Amino acid sequence: MLQAALRSGEAHRACVFETFARRLPDGRRYGVLAGTGRLLEALESFRFGDAELRFLRDANVVDRQTLDWLEGYRFSGQISGYAEGECYFPQSPVLVVESTFAEGVVLETLALSILNHDTAIASAASRMTSAAGDRPCIEMGSRRTHEESAVAAARAAYVAGFEATSNLEAGRRYGVPTTGTAAHAFTLLYDSEREAFTAQVESLGKGTTLLVDTYDVRAAVDLAVEIAGPELGAVRLDSGDLLIQAKEVRAQLDAAGNSGTRIIVTSDLDEYAIAALAAGPVSGYGVGTSLVTGSGAPTASMVYKLVQRENAAGEFEGVAKKSKDKVSVGGRKWALRRLTDRGVAQAEVIGIGELPANDGNDRPLMVGLVRDGEVIDHQDIHEGRARHLASRTELPRAATQLSRGEPVIPTVYEKD
Structure with missing residues (x-):
């Protein structure tokens, strides 16, 4: 895609990409976003070095023009989204990337591989810590998954309420409390x-x-x-x-x-x-296999879609996929959580083109993460942990039910 867009001259059009899940795993009432901090950390060092460029050249993957562009790749756009630990629902714009087509399209696999894995773990972990009440849960799944996935899983589980992990690398790398x-x-x-x-x-x-x-x-x-x-x-x-x-x-x-x-x-x-x-x-629970495999939902099934692009006149226009069963909604999104007077979540409200109208006690969900290519919020996991508890607490009581059901609040669109 990059090579063809560079050759045609369209690669530098301004675009907006969004990451979202069309639906929650079957029967789940809510999801929990995790991995944002890991994604931002990865973005800061996301480069194509000599070894990568040599492989692409020797394997004849891309042409000389594309190799030259990749050699100088540095993301210079804007990224916003939901803060780590936040609950999300179908169509929630959990990550919004604003950049040229070329800069944004090469981030797709990086973003999805991190967010899909970590979000699946955090979503399962939240159900477990909710069921455990005030009894602590300990992450003990390192022997049941890939060695790097184990570290990421321990981090995601901590964000979603686990007290500690048996994975010492997660303690060293991210400050997750350790025990065993x-x-x-x-x-x-x-x-x-x-x-x-x-x-x-x-x-x-x-x-x-x-x-x-x-x-x-x-x-x-x-x-x-x-x-x-x-x-x-x-x-x-x-x-x-x-x-x-x-x-x-x-x-x-x-x-x-x-x-x-x-x-x-x-x-x-x-x-x-x-x-x-x-x-x-x-007094407490040690959880392994089920946690690190997402307790039946090993991926959050998030997608990364182009939703807006600059047209020939230099104006932005929404674009959307229309294929059967995989329809997306065009236009750059903003989101807030509509709350009752008592602070209970009523709906996930998504505005197209601008922030939805706030009736006075609603909570905006989007935060700035990257500005002009520089990370401005690294998403501290301890803050994410506190955020998750607050976000889960504001959901209707039905969110804690383990029986199969629909998302506990609806997703509503407001267009500009």
Whole structure:
């Protein structure tokens, strides 16, 4: 596309590209935008160096004119969109890129690969943290996905309410709090469970979390209490009927005087399993496979479409795809969330060409991210985390339901 546009002379027309999802994953009530900060970080170093240009030349992918243009590529346009952690709905313009066609079109895969992955993880994570209530969720999915996806997933999960991750690279790179427990391999290393627990407590202190289901849960809990006493931090259950076991272990711990020892559960948890455990004496959840695969929706299905371009007269005009089942809406978009007098979201209102009319208590959703090619808002994950909680809280109560349903608020268009 770039080569043909450069050769025809149309590559430098001013254009507007938008990223949005035509629909939410089947049955979901809302989505959660994540990955914006990672995208902006990637944009700052998005260049075509000697190695990339050599490959494109040797493989005869593009011509000399295109290689020369790519060699000097620097994004110089404007980007705005929803802030990271914000809830979104069908057609929400979560990212708006204003640039020449050439500068904008080469960002499509970069934007979609990051936003589709991270948004899928954050959307699943939000359902899990909502189901967990005030009990913390820990991201533990690094062994179930690509090594770089694992780092991104930990970041996205934190934005959507997870308390910590077992992925240390996410802690180093993004400041996500880290935590972890011993695996069964540690217990199996020793000649006895007593030796394993003793070694862990002597090294990490009595506040550590002991894994108690390698052999016999009841015997292991007794042993853990004997070795660490009432200061034992937590025990972890990773198999069996977690609800029944949690109740039995809670009674056992309380009878031994360990009322302060927490019970952490793991083992292929998803939002439904977490909700089912709400009635149990569980202190926290470790979530892996389901989280890092989007809990049944591994992509947000976002698209990146040209919606406006400069015409031959130098004026902007909306353009849109009209093919069956994939219709898009032309024109540059703006969005706000319409709220009731009590601050409850009523609708996602999208204006074409200008910001929709605010009736006094509505909340504008678009923020500036890049100005003249320079990132002006890097989207701090801690701010994104607080933003997500506030955004989710303003949704109608039906948003927290795990049963299949339609988006919890409608999307409404207002044209200029």
